[in-house]
Amino acid sequence: SSIKTQLYEALANADGEYLSGQALAEIIGCSRTAIWKHIEELRKSGFELEAIRKKGYRLISKPDTLTEHEIVFGLETKTIGRHVLYYDSVESTQIIAHKVAREGAQEGTLVIAGEQTGGKGRMARPWHSSNQKGIWMSLIVRPMLPPEKAPQFTLIAAIACAKAIEEVTGLEPNIKWPNDILYNGKKLTGILTELQGEADKVNFLIIGIGINVNQKNEDFPEHVKDIASSLEIESGQPVSKVKMIQKILKYFEKYYVLYMEKGFAPLKILWESYAGGIGKPIIARTITGEISGTAIGITDEGILLIEDHEGNIKRIYSADIEFPS
Ligand code: BTX
Known part of the structure; x- marks a missing residue:
């Protein structure tokens, strides 16, 4: 909910300081009961919050979740x-x-x-x-x-x-x-x-x-x-x-x-x-076959260039590559 988001932002901005329920209610513009309810919701989502009487709430840690x-x-x-x-x-x-x-x-x-x-x-x-x-x-x-x-x-x-x-x-x-x-x-x-x-x-x-x-x-x-x-x-x-x-x-x-x-x-x-491998021996496997030679680099369009054993420069648009050791 947006209260939950605002609550989290207010606590995060407090930099580890305590914020009272009253102060939070004023910042967010809701009742203290709503604050209390959303604090519980944050806890359920994995936030660690400390609550101390007379002082208020403090954010200890947030979960490494990907919401x-x-x-x-x-x-x-x-x-x-x-x-x-x-x-x-x-x-x-x-x-x-x-x-x-x-x-x-x-x-x-x-x-x-x-x-x-x-x-x-x-x-x-x-x-x-x-x-x-x-x-x-x-x-x-x-x-x-x-x-x-x-x-x-x-x-x-x-x-x-x-x-x-x-x-x-x-x-x-x-x-x-x-x-x-x-x-x-x-x-x-x-x-x-x-x-x-x-x-x-x-x-x-x-x-x-x-x-x-x-x-x-x-x-x-x-x-x-x-x-x-x-x-x-x-x-x-x-x-x-x-x-x-x-x-x-x-x-x-x-x-x-x-x-x-x-x-x-x-x-x-x-x-x-x-880029690893520029200047090194390389094998490129494409749908039409295999090209081996030396990796030269890429073009201004991002196409891979390989110099084959006859000295021809081949342009590779798509492939699996391997650097044989
Ligand atoms: P790729 O075809 O170059 O590489 C696939 C090969 O990598 C597999 O055949 C296997 O040998 C190896 N492999 C499989 N899983 C892993 C792994 N976790 N770590 C390292 N090697 C692995 C690469 O394709 C492109 C992968 C894109 C994955 C993202 S995840 C989000 C998105 N959703 C989805 O289904 N694919 C993309």
Whole structure:
């Protein structure tokens, strides 16, 4: 409710000081009984609150949950992530995002879930999304662009995630073209951009982002254990999902705005600063076959360039890549 939201904001702004029921009632403009009732509601949602007679109420801690309020409070964006749809458990946030986007969801709408029972990667591969341990979210954007630009959004999202990981955890991750973020060769994040459009224009893009945040090694199923890692495993401490989400949204908006103004070229430089594997031997598996050679970099459009063994430069639009050691 809006009283609950205002109550939380007033307590959070008090910076650990006590606020009396009377003072809160005046700030919010409701009765003291309403304050008392909503304090109980905050407690039920996982907020730790201290109540002392004659002094009032004090906020001790807030839950690291992903409700709309938690995400929007303190969010430094104009449109991205301003509208949040949170679900405890869904098959895939991509499916829900497609549905609400078709129904007209506004630019920047974020669909997020505690758990996915059928999380998906590219080419319908499964994406393991354990309950409350990671960030499983899909962002809806409606850029006025031709559909062939859609893959660039995977790269933009990857830079935003890498930057957020760096800022929140201090780790220095690598981006593996096109859609993975790795640390020490292990996958922390996967990105899946899906497009709904016509021949000449995008209707909307759904940018799915999966980040392993607080898993321990044993939380991963057998087949991903060896290739995956989490922010907690790598940084040695639990990481706030809310903080991560807010930073990703902040940087995504920043790079999205830059991209719409100036195109991909200025972002390419940033992308390259995170890219692992440039100049190294590479194998790209595409639907039409395998190309091996040396990774040269990406173009101003975000297309991967590989120099094959005959010295020809190949342009790769979509592939799974491997760096053979
Ligand atoms: P991808 O096709 O590049 O990677 C999928 C592969 O990654 C799987 O085949 C598996 O080997 C491995 N894998 C599966 N789960 C994990 C995990 N938790 N951590 C590391 N590796 C894993 C990557 O596709 C794109 C993933 C996007 C996921 C987001 S989550 C929110 C949104 N909803 C949804 O269903 N997908 C997206």
